[in-house]
Amino acid sequence: MTTPPTTPLAKGGNVPWRHPQADVRIDGLPPQASVLAFLVGPDGRVRNDADFVFFNNPSVPGVAVDGHRAAIDLAAVPDGVDKVVVAAVQDDADPAPLAASPLAVTVGPDGTSLPVTGLTTERAVVVAEIYRRAGQWKLRNVCAGWTEGFAALVRAHGVDVEDEGPGETPAASGPGAPPAPVPAPGPAPAINLRKPGIDAVDLGTRTGTINLRKGEQVTITRTPLIVATCTWPRATDYDIFALVRYRDGRTETVSTFGTADAPHDVRPATADGAVRHGGDVGRTQGTKPRGWRRKATPTIGSDLGRESVEITLNPQIAAVVPVVYSAQSNGTGSFRRYQVSMAIDNGSTEQGGGDTVTIDATSASADDAVYTCVPGIIINDPDGVRIQFLELYSAPGSEHRPVVGDDLIVRMDAGPLNAFK
Template sequence: MTPGSNLPLNSVRVTVDVAAPVRLDVSALLLTADGKVRSDADFIFYNQPSGPGVGYRSGGGATPDAITVDTSAVPAGIEKIVVTASPDAAGQTFQGIEPTATVRNADDNSVIATFTPPQLGTETALVVVEVYLRGGVWKVRAVGQGYANGLAGIATDFGVSVDEEPAAATPAPAAPQAPQAPQAPPAAPPAATPTWGTPATAGTPAPPAPPAAPTAAGTGGKINLDKGRVNLQKNQTVSLVKGGRPLLSQVKMGLGWEPAFRGRDIDLDASVIAYGPQRNHLDSCYFGRLSILSGAVKHSGDNLTGEGAGDDEVIVVDLGRLPAEVTGLVFTVNSFSGQKFTEVAKAYCRLIDAASGEELVRFDLTTAEPQTGVMMAKLIRQFSGEWEMTAMGEFVKSRTVRGMVKPAAQAL
């Protein structure tokens, strides 16, 4: 097939797989006549593998991911199923990669058509083909439309809320100000010369922890890092000051969890939301947007199972490079697939010195609620330029980072 060409389907059930020299993430969106999904449930991918008439199959890296469409089971009102692909590696483009979509009869695996989009370059995601209804006949069309802003760009175009572009910076509703929250833009922090390291990857065992300092419980207020690692309990705060100097280097916020029930995967998504001095939302960093604030905040990428020792997802923050307008960061974890935190065990977050690997602060989540989101911790910049970390552990009904923006602003 060539771009724009189409063929009628002589099979009720078809499978579309997309192969390339590198591993690809393949997904599908069910669209109405206006070209939009009805809800996030119409986005079919590795974390939500089935929908009405459409299913996702992982190739596990050995074979291509595939989407199967049963046209007899597609609900009324759905006129098109678009099949998308993006490289699994964060930030990788299709430059030098020639993905090929193969459309097969799902019952006997016979090939109906193949399509290789031509002249790809900086695209990080593609709408490869679409299965669509026209005049009562189901057809397949070769598309090959590229997006330079990854799956987030595709999802935004088609109305999915999980991979949205960041909202405009508008003031959040007023709420009582926490004692440590700034009231006005702070002075710009001292200039720093950052050296970006490689973010820790999911499943990497954590380095041996140094002897822990006493927890903040019973200290009568905030403590700093002078006595070593700090174990926080809910609502306790530590000042990120060591030896009388504010910590303004690169740190990692590692977040981890395990399935509460043996044999079950638990796919959670860690994110960080950045706010300005009026609790205005500046940007969000998550699995669909891996770098924000000119690279001062970076995400390690999505972990799909929660299995294995060590941090499942890591967010790297260069405190010294954060713009002066950033006065608060809230770290959140969500379950887009709808699994509740009562199905999660051993959830925690820990702040690590990126240069030395030393664990500075740790917060273990000891409670669980049947919700799909949790605010784990927040970092607040003080007038002096130092940062303070507060353990939160506040549960929210939200499957995506977008739904965390307002409650996180109110919690600053």
């Protein structure tokens, strides 16, 4: 008989899971919130729509969801599945984030506790992963999510959200919704995952100038050089760095400044030279420190600072995540006041490109102690460069870097500390 753990499993932590079943329960959710599960492969994405377990598809081989619980039979999980992801999502009719009420996650049969910490505005949260490693199952406390909610959650795991056609009825939501008719055996049909208030998020392949909105993604042509540029008023001094995730699991950081645990490890380019920082741009000379007049709003476009990251994608790179950051030593301010924007450009019309995707920080907090913003993620797909609108922010007061996992999910405040510039 396995002895129950004496301490909870902290956020980001993992332990071997030696039980044949895992019963994930989430207490404290609003009544109409839902628990969902994804069976994903090595790329962190579902193999097909049948691998998405939710209120209209509540049971698949190895996994079933019922109310605020997900039951996992590990022996029945298909061999092609590397990970079972369990998440909670707020109902669209409820404007409150999931952090509005305390949540408690336990995993049976031994009652392992997964503390839910660090949530702010998230409306969809991955609470736990049961994953294979070296032939064994392990449990991880993830506790990270998306302010955008349902659409962003399912999109991140490879499920397309389809808009309604004429005369179609939105998918019912909530644990009390009646089950949908069971489809006949055969290839899984396309699922209309739309909930009230959620529009289509995949814009497909586009050309020209595209201004992404919350919860959207778009694919542009891959060219020899992709440039991600972030801009802000020069009255402040933001910096950008980039997390470069490789398919072998490595993450390299491209930056002009270091971290607390590796203060001299400043790398302006990845080891293979594929991703390069364009150089640091400071505050305009003679301007006041950031936040010198807390109620002043700079004139956007009058004097913009720009920093860029140049990207030459190769097959080994899975994704690049540009990050906008400002140290506490720069003073106070807010992303809302300074209106950071990011543009991704494939630049070469000779290569069929000339496309620009813009992501604006439209939902920024006015909190003066929010120091990190992740506008979006650049994913190296076989058929092009896929850009997802994320707009994630660090918790107030945190200078910990975000991290990007094998599943290409960005988790805020989970990396080393940006202690200085």
